[in-house]
Amino acid sequence: MSKTVLIIGASRGIGFEFATQYAANGWQVFASGRDEAALARLQALGCHTFMLDVTDPVAVSNFGKKLSAEKMDVAIVNAGVxxxxxxxxxxxxQQEFDWVMRTNVWGPMQVIAQLPPLLNKxxxxxxLSSRMxxxxxxxxxxxxxxRASKAALNSVLKDASIALSGTTTCVALHPGWVRTEMGGANADLSVQESVNNMRHTLLSVTPGQNGSYLNYDGEEIPW
Ligand SMILES: NC(=O)c1ccc[n+]([C@@H]2O[C@H](COP(=O)([O-])OP(=O)(O)OC[C@H]3O[C@@H](n4cnc5c(N)ncnc54)[C@H](OP(=O)(O)O)[C@@H]3O)[C@@H](O)[C@H]2O)c1
Structure with a gap:
């Protein structure tokens, strides 16, 4: 049976590359976007798609219900600003604070709270955290x-790792400085190299590493 992966925020950049690489490797990919054009791009890769803005509580609860029959080998919360x-x-x-914190912290908290029924032992x-x-x-x-939003996201991940201990291995990943819309053209890494490394890190991560903060290549980062 093929492996399954859930990617939250897969319309472009790192999330889209995760969808591309997992689909190319024969995984069943469940991927979210925020508009029809994004879903069409993901469907062209063979992904199962759904609409999700992580700042919308109704949409988050709907996605949990919609996927309730599925089990994910890997879940990746990538959406961020x-x-x-x-x-x-x-x-x-205050507007800027609310947008960044709501997207990078509140959104992942809402999404992660929907995940337990979708996860297996x-x-x-x-x-997707950041070394920043x-x-x-x-x-x-x-x-x-x-920086404050990603430090808070790290705290959220650590708490999730305690809650899910014994079933799911939870990690905060730094993708490197990556050439996407967010990272810009001068960044160190291509999106392909970053995602390829993170996929291998996720494959090799062990239950003993539950609650770790890892660079894209698997090296530990100090909290
Ligand atoms: N690039 C880097 O160098 C770098 C470094 C460290 C960490 N990261 C982290 O890696 C993740 C991906 O970054 P990226 O470089 O791929 O960024 P990006 O190119 O700007 O893409 C951001 C992604 O997040 C989605 N998103 C934003 N707000 C959302 C919301 N409210 N609901 C759902 N989806 C939302 C976007 O969807 P739309 O297309 O709908 O806007 C898009 O798919 C982020 O969490 C970022 O903080 C990136």
Whole structure:
């Protein structure tokens, strides 16, 4: 039987590449987008698709119900936004704060809460975090709102790893600095290389690594 993967936020960039590579490897891919054009692109890869904006509570609860008959070997919560590039001491507007935090923290909390019925013993759950969320390796304060959101997402992942311990191996993944709309043209890694590495990291991650914060190549990152 083919393996199954759920990708939340698969319309473009890293999420779309996950869908592309898993589909090319014969997996059944369940992938979300926010408009018909995105779903059509994913369907062309052979994905099962559904509409989901992670900031919409009704849509999140509907996706849980819609997929309730499915079991996922891997679930990837990828959707995220960077917001404005402001450094520490530049206060974000409340609107900016609400958008970034709601998308990067509240959204994953809503999605993760729907996942337990979709997971089996041995499943793996990854959130797309960022090294910029690391407090232990912090050397810059640029993008401080984004950093705060990914640090909070790391906390969410850690709590999920405790809740799901014994069934699902949960990891926060840093994809590297990747050439997508978010990463920009000068980033270090192609999206293909980043995603190929993360797929291998997810394949090799063991239950003993539940609750880890990992670079795309599997190396540990300090919280
Ligand atoms: N690129 C990098 O260098 C880098 C580095 C570290 C971490 N990351 C993380 O990796 C993840 C993917 O990044 P990327 O570079 O692929 O970014 P991207 O090219 O900007 O794509 C962002 C994805 O998130 C989706 N999304 C945004 N808001 C959403 C919402 N409210 N509901 C559902 N989906 C939503 C977008 O969907 P739409 O097309 O509908 O907008 C799109 O699929 C993000 O979590 C990001 O923080 C990226």
């Amino acid at each position: 960077a917001g404005e590039r402001t450094a520490a001491m530049q206060a974000p507007t 041995g499943s793996k759950l990854a959130v 969320g690391s407090i232990g390796s912090r050397a810059s304060n640029a993008w401080w709102l984004y």
